[in-house]
Amino acid sequence: MNASNFVEGVDFTMYLILGISVFFLVGITAVMIYFLFRYRKKNNPVATNITHNNKLEVIWTVVPTILVVIMFYYGWAEYKPMLRAPKGAMEIEAIGQMWKWTFVYPDGKMSDSLVVPLDKPVKLNLVSKDVLHALYIPAFRVKQDVTPGVNNMMWFTAQKLGTYDLFCAEYCGQLHSYMLSTVTVLESSDYNTWLVTQPDLSDEHPGLTILKKNACLSCHSRDGTRLVGPSFKGLLGRNEVVIRDGNETELMVDRDYIIESIKIPNAAIVKGYLQGLMISYETTVSDEEIDQIINYLESLK
Amino acid sequence: MTVAALSQPNFFQAKKGIASWLFTLDHKRIGLLYLYSIGFFFIVAAGLGVLMRLELLNPGRDLIDAQTYNQVFTLHGVIMIFLFIIPSIPAVFGNFALPLLLGTDDVAFPKLNLISWWLYVIGALFALFTLFYGDGPADTGWTFYAPYSVRTGTNVSMTVMAAFVLGFSSILTGLNFIVTIHRLKTPGMGFNQMPLFAWSLYATAWIQLLATPIIGITLLMIVAERVLGIGLFDPSIGGDPILYQHLFWIYSHPAVYIMALPAMGIVSEVIPTFAQRTIFGYKAIAYSSMAIAFVGYFVWGHHMFTSGMSGPAGFIFSILTFFVAIPTAVKVFNWVATLYKGSISIEVPLLFALAFIFNFSIGGLTGLVLGALATDVHVHDTHFVVAHFHYVMFGGAGFAFFGALHYWFPKIWGKMYNKAMANLAFILLFIGFNLTYFPMLIVGIMGMPRRYYDYLPEFHEMNMLSTFGSWIMITGLIIMIINLVVSKQRGAKVSGNPWNGITLDWQTSSPPPLHNFDKMPVLPEGGPYNYPDAISTHEEKEKKDDE
Numbered sequence: 001m002n003a004s005n006f007v008e009g010v011d012f013t014m015y016l017i018l019g020i021s022v023f024f025l026v027g028i029t030a031v032m033i034y035f036l037f038r039y040r041k042k043n044n045p046v047a048t049n050i051t052h053n054n055k056l057e058v059i060w061t062v063v064p065t066i067l068v069v070i071m072f073y074y075g076w077a078e079y080k081p082m083l084r085a086p087k088g089a090m091e092i093e094a095i096g097q098m099w100k101w102t103f104v105y106p107d108g109k110m111s112d113s114l115v116v117p118l119d120k121p122v123k124l125n126l127v128s129k130d131v132l133h134a135l136y137i138p139a140f141r142v143k144q145d146v147t148p149g150v151n152n153m154m155w156f157t158a159q160k161l162g163t164y165d166l167f168c169a170e171y172c173g174q175l176h177s178y179m180l181s182t183v184t185v186l187e188s189s190d191y192n193t194w195l196v197t198q199p200d201l202s203d204e205h206p207g208l209t210i211l212k213k214n215a216c217l218s219c220h221s222r223d224g225t226r227l228v229g230p231s232f233k234g235l236l237g238r239n240e241v242v243i244r245d246g247n248e249t250e251l252m253v254d255r256d257y258i259i260e261s262i263k264i265p266n267a268a269i270v271k272g273y274l275q276g277l278m279i280s281y282e283t284t285v286s287d288e289e290i291d292q293i294i295n296y297l298e299s300l301k
Numbered sequence: 302m303t304v305a306a307l308s309q310p311n312f313f314q315a316k317k318g319i320a321s322w323l324f325t326l327d328h329k330r331i332g333l334l335y336l337y338s339i340g341f342f343f344i345v346a347a348g349l350g351v352l353m354r355l356e357l358l359n360p361g362r363d364l365i366d367a368q369t370y371n372q373v374f375t376l377h378g379v380i381m382i383f384l385f386i387i388p389s390i391p392a393v394f395g396n397f398a399l400p401l402l403l404g405t406d407d408v409a410f411p412k413l414n415l416i417s418w419w420l421y422v423i424g425a426l427f428a429l430f431t432l433f434y435g436d437g438p439a440d441t442g443w444t445f446y447a448p449y450s451v452r453t454g455t456n457v458s459m460t461v462m463a464a465f466v467l468g469f470s471s472i473l474t475g476l477n478f479i480v481t482i483h484r485l486k487t488p489g490m491g492f493n494q495m496p497l498f499a500w501s502l503y504a505t506a507w508i509q510l511l512a513t514p515i516i517g518i519t520l521l522m523i524v525a526e527r528v529l530g531i532g533l534f535d536p537s538i539g540g541d542p543i544l545y546q547h548l549f550w551i552y553s554h555p556a557v558y559i560m561a562l563p564a565m566g567i568v569s570e571v572i573p574t575f576a577q578r579t580i581f582g583y584k585a586i587a588y589s590s591m592a593i594a595f596v597g598y599f600v601w602g603h604h605m606f607t608s609g610m611s612g613p614a615g616f617i618f619s620i621l622t623f624f625v626a627i628p629t630a631v632k633v634f635n636w637v638a639t640l641y642k643g644s645i646s647i648e649v650p651l652l653f654a655l656a657f658i659f660n661f662s663i664g665g666l667t668g669l670v671l672g673a674l675a676t677d678v679h680v681h682d683t684h685f686v687v688a689h690f691h692y693v694m695f696g697g698a699g700f701a702f703f704g705a706l707h708y709w710f711p712k713i714w715g716k717m718y719n720k721a722m723a724n725l726a727f728i729l730l731f732i733g734f735n736l737t738y739f740p741m742l743i744v745g746i747m748g749m750p751r752r753y754y755d756y757l758p759e760f761h762e763m764n765m766l767s768t769f770g771s772w773i774m775i776t777g778l779i780i781m782i783i784n785l786v787v788s789k790q791r792g793a794k795v796s797g798n799p800w801n802g803i804t805l806d807w808q809t810s811s812p813p814p815l816h817n818f819d820k821m822p823v824l825p826e827g828g829p830y831n832y833p834d835a836i837s838t839h840e841e842k843e844k845k846d847d848e
Contacts, residue, residue: 006675013675014746021666028637029659035640036647036655039576047578047644047835051828056638057582057631064630068623068669075673076616082678083612131449132542134607134682138748141679145608148448149536150543152609165757169682169750171442173449174368177753274368274436275454279537 003164004140005157009078011141017071082142085155089121096126096133096146096168098277099175100215109195110213114166114183116158117191123155130279134170137183143169158185173277174228175218207296210289214281222300228277230270233300242268243275258294309819311715311812326411327815332397333713334418339389342425346380347778349373354737354771357764360756367754371440372455374752376428378443379460383467384425386698387556390563391509392421392474394705395502397713399478401806401813402496404487404822409480413473420470427463431456442752444553447534447545451526458527461520468513468520471559475509478502487805489824493587496804496829497580500587501566504594508555508562512598516552519545543608550601558597560694562590564661564701565632568654571708572636574802575651576643579830582635589628596625606677615674622672629665633658644835648800649723653704656731660696664689667742685745688738696734703730703781710785711799715811716792719784726781733774740766803832 002008038044092114093104103114116122126135126146133146135154144154168179186194201209211217211232219228230240238253248271251257260267262285265278285293312329322330356363356370365373396414400407408414431438439460441450450457482503486495495503522533523545532539565586573580580586602610602618610618636658645651667689670676680686711717744763749756756764798807805822825831836844 010675010679013673017669025662032637039643039645041644041646044644048642048841049579049835049837051579052582060634061631064627068626071673072620072623075675079674143607143678147542150609167750171752177755276452
């Protein structure tokens, strides 16, 4: 059994095109090398001026035309089903943001890696929070751009149990190559169990949960490591040189600066870090949640 | 050599001093100015390519961090596309050889020609300038896709302005060649007596003239969005990122033919010269250049099959893409047929031309996988695409450029290079090239996305092979460059026509005099490649009957 319902059609088209290609490549190369030695000056001191040959030229125009129409046809025929998900497909929202995938299931459960049931059509509604991404599952032969402001979708039916790679295929900045995840295909019953099992977050600081949910930790480490943005470790109370309106000023990181950086991140960037990479979270993170984040940051000494 | 020929100084001797070069109106000198400047940037960008391959030798960090890697591949792409491949063959060999091939003394507008080179230099300086201030060169990829290109803090505006200025250089060169071809052909030469390199430059020039303004305005729109905050492409301020992709590819797909068509022209010159017989299917080759240039305008959407494009749009862009394959295939068959019953000398330019056919065929055939909708969905934005366009651009256009360099080298400098060294360089380049890019086809089908700084362990072997290939390739490149530079000084002197060529460029001395021809060149009878020593099919038949 193939990993998804699209594997057979895509692979057939691939083998068809590659087969014809190898035939022509080998043929052209062999004839070229044969002529090169057969008609060397030594073997053929006097050349013949052959200007054209209508019959031959018609043949080598018509034959490739027929072949490319066949290739086109299979390309189209196997692609067409990808355009529309079957009615009743299970819908999952796939959210891409720099640099993390989040999957939201019908009942509201969220996860960082995709989990789907075996043999059920799954439709992914693709949402980007910032720039272009593309959701790519090589084993399933599916890929679709995740574009801000555009409601793209993709669908597939997983046909084999297992865990497969899931990549971001559209360049999205610094950590593009780390924006990867997995798809796990479970038996229907296991899937239903998984869906109702909520991870135990009772021990986790609510501020940390919010940071995880919004992919903050992709860029800001908790252990002092330099990532895309300044580390959260010991952030509150630290003195930083920031660039505000093109001027360098020194400030002590306090509540107000944290709030400003969440709402208008590019207003004052810490010197040495790149501008323009962080989006505003003004509409996604509430004031209470910001309080919880700050409360959590205070604990990260 | 006649006394009259001795009295005429060649174009190197005609004037002296640095100003006589920087402000020259001689098409041959401008061609060489382009050769030196383009050559410099090619070496820089090739070095960046080797650096990328080194970083990808192993998963994880080898040498540079992710941000630097992203800037390196952007700079590699921008330099290779805008400062090397687009101008390469037209600006260097078009300038040097077109007036010679047409039997005339210069291009139609020599001053405009000089301005084109100066614009190239200004654009190049803009691109270099991004290295030295702010957050450094752009990290967007050479495609500058919005909205990332609108948001990133790196020097996107300056990089984009560089491409904008370079666009004008390209437009003016195209305009110059169109007028030159229409107005300055030697008396008696009609379009159908023109050498095929002139035909390919003609088709290219129309694309340069008509398509380049679109990228110009699109790039200005990015600057307007970044500087003035006008919402054109960034949805968070009301723009449409898909609009950007359309505008970008409406130019950048035809631009692929700006890169490929002149290379096909080179191959069409080189093969008849070393086969010492007429080209097979002159008209088919000439008109298929025009057909490729025309159909090439209508296929840009195949870069966007996974962008959420509608079914009917995908259908049309896919089938039109397949139709471009047909004139290309016809050309390949014609070139191979030109070897049939030739009297072939295996010289370095011919090897590069045949390597072009091999590499370009792989580039074209892998293009079929990308033109077909179902398979494109799988390999789009993977290393398969990276390999595909390097097979077309480098294995194709790049190898044709090297071939042209070895073909006209004796014409330009009046000397011959060391052929053994040139053969060695060719073999290393050919093997290194294929070892670098063939594994990328495989790793692409396996699913490794492009523009990845780091990758999963399952992609390791292929990436290692590819990096080994880059070392062989760069060795070949270094040997080739050293050989040409040394031979330019110390090579053996050659006559005006060392290859026994028949086109008009071989009817003058090497190096040519300032005004190209001491006496009017004589058009070969019966077509531009009708070698008088070769027998016609008619004569051949009679000979056979006699026997």
